[in-house]
Amino acid sequence: MGLLTVIVLWPLAMLAIRAFGDGGAGWHAMLALPRIEQTVFNTIGLALGSVLIAVISGSGLAWCVSNSSRRARHWIGLLPMLTLVVPPVANVTGWIFLLEPRTGYLNQLLRKLPWWSDLLQGPFDIYTMPWIIILTGFTLTGFVYLYVRSSMQSIGTELEAAARVHGASPLRTFCSVTLPLLWPAIIYSAGVSFLLGIGQFTAPLLLGRTHGINVLTTEMYYATLGFPVKYGLGAALGAPLIIAGIVVVILQYFAIGEQSRYVVVTGKSKYTEARGLWFCDIFVYAFFTFAVVLPLTALALVALSRFWSGNIMWSMLSFDNFSKVLSAPEPMRALRTSAITIGSALLIVVPLGFFAAALMTGVFRATPMARRLIDFLSTLPLGMPAAIFGFAVLYTYAGAPLYLYGTITIFIVAYVTLMIPHAVRPQLTTMMSIGKEYAEASRAHGGGVWRTLAIIQIPLARNGVAVASAMVIVMLFHEFAASMMVRAANTQVIGTLLYEYYTGGLYPDVAVVALLMFVVTALGVIAALLVGGTKALES
Amino acid sequence: MKIDLKDVLLAMAGAFLLCGQGPATAQARSATPEWVKTEQAAEKQARVLLYLSLAGVDVRMKEAFRKSYPKIQLDIIRQPTGELISRLDAERQASADGADVVYHTDRAWFDHVSSQLVPAAGPAASLYKGSKNTFAGDRFFTAMILPLSLGYNTEVFSKLGVGAPTGWESLYNPKFSGGLVGLPESGSAVVTLQCYSKIAQTHGMELVEKIGKLKPRMYPGIGPTVQAVAAGANAVGMVSSVSPADLIKAGAPIKQIVPTNPSCYYGYFAGQVKWSKRPEAAQVLMNWLLSREGQEAVHGWGYSASPLEGIPGALRIKPGEQLMDGVLTPAQEEFGRRFNKAIAG
Numbered sequence: 001m002g003l004l005t006v007i008v009l010w011p012l013a014m015l016a017i018r019a020f021g022d023g024g025a026g027w028h029a030m031l032a033l034p035r036i037e038q039t040v041f042n043t044i045g046l047a048l049g050s051v052l053i054a055v056i057s058g059s060g061l062a063w064c065v066s067n068s069s070r071r072a073r074h075w076i077g078l079l080p081m082l083t084l085v086v087p088p089v090a091n092v093t094g095w096i097f098l099l100e101p102r103t104g105y106l107n108q109l110l111r112k113l114p115w116w117s118d119l120l121q122g123p124f125d126i127y128t129m130p131w132i133i134i135l136t137g138f139t140l141t142g143f144v145y146l147y148v149r150s151s152m153q154s155i156g157t158e159l160e161a162a163a164r165v166h167g168a169s170p171l172r173t174f175c176s177v178t179l180p181l182l183w184p185a186i187i188y189s190a191g192v193s194f195l196l197g198i199g200q201f202t203a204p205l206l207l208g209r210t211h212g213i214n215v216l217t218t219e220m221y222y223a224t225l226g227f228p229v230k231y232g233l234g235a236a237l238g239a240p241l242i243i244a245g246i247v248v249v250i251l252q253y254f255a256i257g258e259q260s261r262y263v264v265v266t267g268k269s270k271y272t273e274a275r276g277l278w279f280c281d282i283f284v285y286a287f288f289t290f291a292v293v294l295p296l297t298a299l300a301l302v303a304l305s306r307f308w309s310g311n312i313m314w315s316m317l318s319f320d321n322f323s324k325v326l327s328a329p330e331p332m333r334a335l336r337t338s339a340i341t342i343g344s345a346l347l348i349v350v351p352l353g354f355f356a357a358a359l360m361t362g363v364f365r366a367t368p369m370a371r372r373l374i375d376f377l378s379t380l381p382l383g384m385p386a387a388i389f390g391f392a393v394l395y396t397y398a399g400a401p402l403y404l405y406g407t408i409t410i411f412i413v414a415y416v417t418l419m420i421p422h423a424v425r426p427q428l429t430t431m432m433s434i435g436k437e438y439a440e441a442s443r444a445h446g447g448g449v450w451r452t453l454a455i456i457q458i459p460l461a462r463n464g465v466a467v468a469s470a471m472v473i474v475m476l477f478h479e480f481a482a483s484m485m486v487r488a489a490n491t492q493v494i495g496t497l498l499y500e501y502y503t504g505g506l507y508p509d510v511a512v513v514a515l516l517m518f519v520v521t522a523l524g525v526i527a528a529l530l531v532g533g534t535k536a537l538e539s
Numbered sequence: 540m541k542i543d544l545k546d547v548l549l550a551m552a553g554a555f556l557l558c559g560q561g562p563a564t565a566q567a568r569s570a571t572p573e574w575v576k577t578e579q580a581a582e583k584q585a586r587v588l589l590y591l592s593l594a595g596v597d598v599r600m601k602e603a604f605r606k607s608y609p610k611i612q613l614d615i616i617r618q619p620t621g622e623l624i625s626r627l628d629a630e631r632q633a634s635a636d637g638a639d640v641v642y643h644t645d646r647a648w649f650d651h652v653s654s655q656l657v658p659a660a661g662p663a664a665s666l667y668k669g670s671k672n673t674f675a676g677d678r679f680f681t682a683m684i685l686p687l688s689l690g691y692n693t694e695v696f697s698k699l700g701v702g703a704p705t706g707w708e709s710l711y712n713p714k715f716s717g718g719l720v721g722l723p724e725s726g727s728a729v730v731t732l733q734c735y736s737k738i739a740q741t742h743g744m745e746l747v748e749k750i751g752k753l754k755p756r757m758y759p760g761i762g763p764t765v766q767a768v769a770a771g772a773n774a775v776g777m778v779s780s781v782s783p784a785d786l787i788k789a790g791a792p793i794k795q796i797v798p799t800n801p802s803c804y805y806g807y808f809a810g811q812v813k814w815s816k817r818p819e820a821a822q823v824l825m826n827w828l829l830s831r832e833g834q835e836a837v838h839g840w841g842y843s844a845s846p847l848e849g850i851p852g853a854l855r856i857k858p859g860e861q862l863m864d865g866v867l868t869p870a871q872e873e874f875g876r877r878f879n880k881a882i883a884g
Contacts (some may be wrong), residue, residue, distance in 0.1 A: 101772070308770045503759045
């Protein structure tokens with residue numbers, strides 16, 4: 001518990017103290033920022049808009065997968081999950097190549113339509129607030145889908161079928177049966193999406209700068225670019241996001257209320273609708289095309305080109321950029337740093353999560369107060385944007401007394417902090433399903449704490465360990481916001497290297513690095529599937 | 540008024556030096572016993588790390604340095620000046636293992652940390668003695684001179700029926716409305732803001748306001764700006780003379796002119812940091828960068844100028860041309876606020 005407190009609370013406390021230090025100089029600096037009202041408005045607009053898109057499309061996808069055609073039903077559910085494999089930074093880069101107003105591949109295709117044929121540019125401009133919201137919304141859709149789909153599977157389709165048998169129309173069935181039962185999952189996922197949306201960093205940074213569109217997290221990042229770093233300003237900018245996190249968690253609690261209202265009394269769900277709905281398949285395929293196929297295709301085209309251009313010179317496409325980037329030392333060094341930092345974080349956070357879960361489930365003795373505190377500490381990072389933790393870790397550990405700036409240790413510290421909830425929850429769920437009876441039986445027969453752990457708890461909880469490991473690996477390969485805050489010029493992970501290429505290199509190289517990120521993440525997912533079984537990704 | 544780079548090369552051949560330093564008098568690698576020991580120690584360190592804020596020259600530098608010092612691996616970290624200096628500041632405070640030698644445009648940073656820089660110890664420093672290109676007792680030097688230029692996409696210009704640009708005023712054309720002008724952010728490098736300020740002084744704030752009404756696209760540095768111009772996303776943009784070189788070589792439809800109304804020449808400064816973990820290797824790299832050999836390797840392709848006289852192939856500059864120094868005056872800071880308001884709205 002002490003370790004959790006140090007890891008999670010210490011940087012946030014330091015940040016809070018800094019925000020109010022120097023007579024509130026950080027707050028004064030924040031209020032003096034040009035167009036700070038617009039920045040706050042953008043931040044709220046981005047969060048609300050992206051949540052709306054994510055909840056509608058994520059819930060719609062989950063419903064469509066449940067009602068897909070029989071032929072596709074066994075595998076179509078994987079498609080929305082594959083959107084989570086494309087790192088957001090690669091996804092946004094791909095969309096720049098698609099919807100850049102003049103040269104974007106998709107914009108050029110759309111201008112061939114009769115009603116847009118007179119346009120010289122557009123019809124869409126990727127560098128605008130609506131597109132920042134749309135792309136963020138689609139990034140978050142995968143999370144909402146996972147929560148709602150999981151809830152749908154546990155509910156089953158018997159109740160819907162019963163409503164239909166008794167004459168309810170599909171719409172009435174959806175409104176009076178499906179939606180109320182899914183309410184907790186929707187509210188919870190909307191809350192998580194709101195927190196992710198309010199802390200979004202990737203799309204605003206890559207798309208917003210062109211027209212001066214800022215959100216609080218990008219302003220925090222710019223605070224780290226000053227000379228010297230404006231920690232007070234960054235801390236003040238982060239404070240509203242911390243407050244928002246706490247408010248959303250409280251609102252979620254009241255919105256869901258008494259959990260027992262949503263308990264479904266049914267056997268293990270086996271009934272499935274015999275016929276699927278054809279438009280459900282189309283909706284899932286369309287989403288997959290939009291979220292995965294199109295940006296990856298654009299990245300591949302640019303990666304194969306000699307330079308980024310709206311005109312694709314098919315005869316000139318080659319793999320030269322791949323061999324150039326892959327033979328350069330920087331990407332390999334960044335990949336190695338990613339592997340070392342993620343591997344180290346994994347080795348720390350998964351056992352930490354295991355012990356936290358063991359304390360919460362009573363495998364190890366702890367007072368009720370201690371259990372509640374561990375629960376709170378292990379959930380807290382979920383409510384805070386990664387950019388905040390990155391900034392807080394930079395402020396706390398970069399200088400005296402630890403002097404971690406420029407080391408890979410500062411990445412590991414940030415990653416461990418961010419991943420605590422993802423390491424604790426799957427293991428906690430597994431341990432709760434196992435119960436503590438086996439451990440008690442072992443103790444009753446003379447097994448010590450460690451022997452019980454080694455021969456009972458760890459083998460039984462290995463599925464939870466595998467799921468936690470898979471989640472940590474995939475999410476850390478995606479991680480961008482905190483990495484951008486703690487990186488040094490000489491210490492980069494693959495995501496931050498992509499940004500460095502974006503600001504100073506050739507765009508075909510950027511595309512190659514983005515594809516490299518996708519491939520590495522996909523390999524991580526495949527490894528997770530091999531270790532944890534086909535259910536690992538879903539879990 | 541415009542000058543093409545090739546014209547500059549041909550017409551100005553044999554012109555005077557920018558700052559009037561004397562001819563080269565020593566070979567960079569002339570070997571005193573002390574220097575031989577330094578080189579041997581550097582080879583044992585086997586690696587040296589350069590922080591560079593200029594895109595497009597890193598490959599040339601690495602290849603040429605490898606030929607001179609095959610036992611020392613030169614690694615280059617390349618980031619925009621603004622991002623680089625904040626990271627350097629954090630490194631300095633944490634004594635982190637990072638840069639050995641620094642190469643960027645922010646003169647104010649070099650002035651601020653000059654006590655944290657190491658005086659150049661190699662023989663090449665003598666080439667700069669008594670010139671205006673050595674600062675703070677040989678702690679940092681002007682290592683490169685570049686003009687900011689106007690890059691334009693020939694295909695887009697042709698489609699729009701617009702003639703080749705003639706000067707900074709060509710950034711404004713009603714046909715460029717809707718984001719066809721690309722500019723590096725004023726905060727991306729101090730010299731960019733200084734150039735905007737010079738343009739406003741020459742053409743009046745009205746030109747900036749008119750360009751602002753075209754809704755130009757702002758980029759985090761010259762690198763993304765030149766990419767967008769080459770792709771045709773922008774018709775024209777402010778770039779630096781080196782930045783389009785790789786794209787031109789790759790066949791991109793981009794050309795550039797160096798405006799003289801006003802000209803915006805700026806220096807890249809180089810210095811060795813005291814907190815370097817490989818001090819001898821840093822000395823060797825610093826000496827190589829300052830030497831005629833290093834200067835020829837970096838500037839010999841004709842896109843940049845050397846502070847030394849008579850570097851074969853280097854871009855040559857009109858005598859008496861003033862460099863922007865990268866140190867903002869209060870008036871320029873105030874201009875920056877007005878510029879951002881005019882451009883961002």
